Amino acid sequence: MIRRPVAGVIRRGAVVGAATGLLVGAGASADAASDSALSDPVVSGVTVNSGHDVIVGITHNVSFPVTVTGSDDSGLLAADVDLKGPHGGFYTTDAMCESGTACTMVFTVNAHPAPGSDDPVDLANANAGTWSVDTLVDANDGDSVYAPNVGTFALKRAAQLTVNAAPEPVAKGAWITVTGKLVRANWDTYRYAGYAGRAVKLQFRPKDSSTYTTVATVTTSNTGTLSTKVNAVRDGYWRWNFAGSATTGPAKAAGDYVDVRP
Structure with a gap:
């Protein structure tokens, strides 16, 4: 009742x-x-x-x-x-x-x-x-x-993150570009929309490890997009990690594997 x-x-x-x-x-x-x-x-x-x-x-x-x-x-x-x-x-x-x-x-x-x-x-x-x-x-x-x-x-409000690291495979010492997008639920329009001006951590996990380490912190654009360049040193997974805010929940992208070749 x-x-x-x-x-x-x-x-x-x-x-x-x-x-x-x-x-x-x-x-x-x-x-x-x-x-x-x-x-x-x-x-x-x-x-x-x-x-x-x-x-x-x-x-x-x-x-x-x-x-x-x-x-x-x-x-x-x-x-x-x-x-x-x-x-x-x-x-x-x-x-x-x-x-x-x-x-x-x-x-x-x-x-x-x-x-x-x-x-x-x-x-x-x-x-x-x-x-x-x-x-x-x-x-x-x-x-x-x-x-x-x-x-x-x-x-x-729920949040979601995507990630893409390219090119892959890549030669050791070369640069790769890691992109992504942070979106959150818009309860007024019933859609997900870009979350602007948010600090998001770029993290890396070596192939033989279970632990991610923060490499850089990037702020989302006015449409929620993310992009930065990093040096390819060894095989491993790249992901974005958003801690959340007062109105929005946290989000982590699934790791994107990059094969680094000698």
């Missing part, structure tokens, strides 16, 4: 971090008041996508888990979770807790058209970046607690 909680509404419980007052009536003890306050459920944290960025392309739905952890003397029952991103990005869902201390739900996002859907979910480029997590947790005894901004995560 999907619900959309009204902002600011708190059900039967406390707001995490809010100052609270307790009126003790005639005959009530301070100890009893303290015990009552301790009975409110507590939200201790949230984990999104097992701690990894959520990276979305232009053709497939991406599903990821969100786990809220906490405690209550009666055990946790259920949780509502809202994900809020830049420029009005918003997802919400709820789930019953799988234990008295953890509640896991799965979100599905996409950046491609969903014609015919009753509730299409469609990301825009402006939604990429840091998202925050709000949660409302219910305990088995009827108490609830609202925890705003209990965590953050990154929702990013």
